[in-house]
Amino acid sequence: ESRKEGTTATGFPLADLSVRKVLRESARDKTIFLHGQVNSASGDGTDAVVILEKTPFREENISELLKKHTKLQLQMSNDIYSTYHLYLPPELNEIKTTVVYPATEKHLQKYLRREVYLIQETGADYETITLPFIESQSFSIQWVYNILEKKAEADRIIYENPDPTDGFVLIPDLKWDRKQLDDLYLIAICHCRGIKSLRDLTAEHLPLLKNISKEGKEAIVKRFGVSGAQLRVYLHYQPSYYHLHVHFTALSYDAPGSSVERAHLLSDVIDNLELDSGYYRKRTLTFALRADEPLLKKFQEAGRV
Amino acid sequence: ESRKEGTTATGFPLADLSVRKVLRESARDKTIFLHGQVNSASGDGTDAVVILEKTPFREENISELLKKHTKLQLQMSNDIYSTYHLYLPPELNEIKTTVVYPATEKHLQKYLRREVYLIQETGADYETITLPFIESQSFSIQWVYNILEKKAEADRIIYENPDPTDGFVLIPDLKWDRKQLDDLYLIAICHCRGIKSLRDLTAEHLPLLKNISKEGKEAIVKRFGVSGAQLRVYLHYQPSYYHLHVHFTALSYDAPGSSVERAHLLSDVIDNLELDSGYYRKRTLTFALRADEPLLKKFQEAGRV
Numbered sequence: 312e313s314r315k316e317g318t319t320a321t322g323f324p325l326a327d328l329s330v331r332k333v334l335r336e337s338a339r340d341k342t343i344f345l346h347g348q349v350n351s352a353s354g355d356g357t358d359a360v361v362i363l364e365k366t367p368f369r370e371e372n373i374s375e376l377l378k379k380h381t382k383l384q385l386q387m388s389n390d391i392y393s394t395y396h397l398y399l400p401p402e403l404n405e406i407k408t409t410v411v412y413p414a415t416e417k418h419l420q421k422y423l424r425r426e427v428y429l430i431q432e433t434g435a436d437y438e439t440i441t442l443p444f445i446e447s448q449s450f451s452i453q454w455v456y457n458i459l460e461k462k463a464e465a466d467r468i469i470y471e472n473p474d475p476t477d478g479f480v481l482i483p484d485l486k487w488d489r490k491q492l493d494d495l496y497l498i499a500i501c502h503c504r505g506i507k508s509l510r511d512l513t514a515e516h517l518p519l520l521k522n523i524s525k526e527g528k529e530a531i532v533k534r535f536g537v538s539g540a541q542l543r544v545y546l547h548y549q550p551s552y553y554h555l556h557v558h559f560t561a562l563s564y565d566a567p568g569s570s571v572e573r574a575h576l577l578s579d580v581i582d583n584l585e586l587d588s589g590y591y592r593k594r595t596l597t598f599a600l601r602a603d604e605p606l607l608k609k610f611q612e613a614g615r616v
Numbered sequence: 617e618s619r620k621e622g623t624t625a626t627g628f629p630l631a632d633l634s635v636r637k638v639l640r641e642s643a644r645d646k647t648i649f650l651h652g653q654v655n656s657a658s659g660d661g662t663d664a665v666v667i668l669e670k671t672p673f674r675e676e677n678i679s680e681l682l683k684k685h686t687k688l689q690l691q692m693s694n695d696i697y698s699t700y701h702l703y704l705p706p707e708l709n710e711i712k713t714t715v716v717y718p719a720t721e722k723h724l725q726k727y728l729r730r731e732v733y734l735i736q737e738t739g740a741d742y743e744t745i746t747l748p749f750i751e752s753q754s755f756s757i758q759w760v761y762n763i764l765e766k767k768a769e770a771d772r773i774i775y776e777n778p779d780p781t782d783g784f785v786l787i788p789d790l791k792w793d794r795k796q797l798d799d800l801y802l803i804a805i806c807h808c809r810g811i812k813s814l815r816d817l818t819a820e821h822l823p824l825l826k827n828i829s830k831e832g833k834e835a836i837v838k839r840f841g842v843s844g845a846q847l848r849v850y851l852h853y854q855p856s857y858y859h860l861h862v863h864f865t866a867l868s869y870d871a872p873g874s875s876v877e878r879a880h881l882l883s884d885v886i887d888n889l890e891l892d893s894g895y896y897r898k899r900t901l902t903f904a905l906r907a908d909e910p911l912l913k914k915f916q917e918a919g920r921v
Binding site (some may be wrong): 323325326328329330333336337338339340341342343345347361363365366367368370373374377378380381382383391392393394395396397398399400401402404405406407408409410411412413414426427428429431493494539540541542543545562563565569570571572574575576578579582594595597599616 | 650696704719850
């Protein structure tokens with residue numbers, strides 16, 4: 312009975328959900344994040360997070376979709392150009408739905424859209440605000456060491472230069488499912504420990520950075536057939552973990568974190584260090600922080616935002 | 617008759633379209649661009665471009681959408697997390713459809729996805745390849761002069777510093793409809809003529825660049841209430857027209873052209889020119905070119921790609 316067409320095929324009582332708040336939405340991605348409460352007899356106003364996302368078109372069912380549409384309604388027509396609303400049978404136009412239920416306050420906070428602020432971190436700000444903050448946090452990077460020591464994900468390694476100073480491991484990023492090259496995403500993780508980020512780089516690291524650039528591209532063209540001219544190779548500042556790593560993404564892929572306020576092209580980093588070994592120690596670096604990030608509070612307390 | 621539910625409400629025979637090729641698609645944007653041929657009695661295999669785009673969720677009809685769904689099919693369940701396919705009545709889940717019909721070869725080429733290549737342009741490459749190319753093209757920038765001379769769009773100007781050397785005009789970008797601040801996008805166009813791009817900037821332009829940064833942000837907070845800490849302020853290289861201009865976009869908006877291989881933060885440009893007046897004349901600059909762009913051919917002929 313519960314699998315019958317036209318009825319809810321699961322236990323989650325979506326029709327009994329009352330929407331309390333839109334936590335976040337994206338017109339570009341066609342997604343919306345909802346905070347709702349289940350008001351059915353059993354639900355008692357329990358909180359839920361419901362994420363709705365329209366699904367990508369699939370090439371293999373485009374012809375069926377065009378044939379079986381239920382209505383094509385003209386909106387605008389001008390010379391050879393016209394726009395319509397197209398209506399499809401439900402089964403050809405499903406919506407991906409993710410439910411967190413019951414949801415805690417922490418879940419609601421996690422999905423809530425936050426204001427974002429730009430930080431201009433001088434060299435002095437790094438020493439007095441950011442570095443003490445990093446050192447006060449116990450960010451665990453054991454998972455990185457597990458990869459470097461082959462205790463985890465060893466079968467996923469694409470390439471390795473084993474040199475302890477100038478070597479690295481190249482591995483697919485977890486965001487990439489490897490089913491298509493469109494969103495190719497790999498990470499080079501250096502063997503050397505203690506290089507926290509871009510800020511720590513000096514001319515002594517040029518051999519490491521050049522190895523990553525040259526050998527990383529060679530390994531990717533060899534394994535995946537994507538040439539260096541079709542790759543975006545960059546570091547993040549701030550990074551999401553403080554052990555030096557370099558991102559390789561398909562140039563045609565609008566990868567998250569590739570925007571100018573976070574990404575630094577490896578080729579620019581190499582050029583700047585050749586120009587001045589202390590470039591990244593002294594230089595003002597710009598990055599964005601969300602309102603709920605603890606580092607923002609530190610900059611606010613220091614009167615730097 | 618033609619407006620009846622369940623039938624095609626217009627002249628375009630979508631059900632008779634046979635798909636010849638997917639010209640382009642984006643899983644992130646949920647769009648697909650099709651080259652089709654109309655094979656109805658009247659169509660005779662005439663070419664058409666059909667663009668399908670899933671529509672954003674609208675907050676005002678979310679409750680109705682949840683209530684009226686036809687099916688919720690469980691995909692995966694793990695602890696408090698579960699995912700589903702949600703099916704909706706067609707009228708609550710329309711698809712925006714754009715048709716170019718009849719389409720010429722030029723239309724098909726326009727929408728076809730191209731390979732993208734990264735160029736590493738040295739200072740010498742600029743002098744021997746890019747600059748001669750720019751000078752050989754008759755890019756018209758009369759529309760820019762019309763704005764600066766108040767012959768067009770004068771009522772759209774948000775702010776002006778009228779100084780002929782260090783002044784500029786601030787105007788909303790045409791991509792921004794000004795209906796919401798989420799995708800705020802303005803352009804500062806300098807009054808001074810002859811500064812083609814980032815490549816032409818030296819320390820003598822610092823007063824102009826600092827005016828744009830300071831006064832542009834002040835004008836935006838005054839008019840739109842968006843502070844400088846919530847703005848991404850940058851130049852493009854290559855720019856889309858060769859008269860110096862600066863982009864101001866909302867930091868939370870993932871604006872097209874804000875990725876690291878095209879955008880240069882104005883604050884970085886100012887710092888680099890203060891470090892070295894010749895920075896942008898000498899420096900290798902990285903940018904992407906599509907396979908059909910004439911400048912790519914010039915780099916290929918010079919053996920630089």
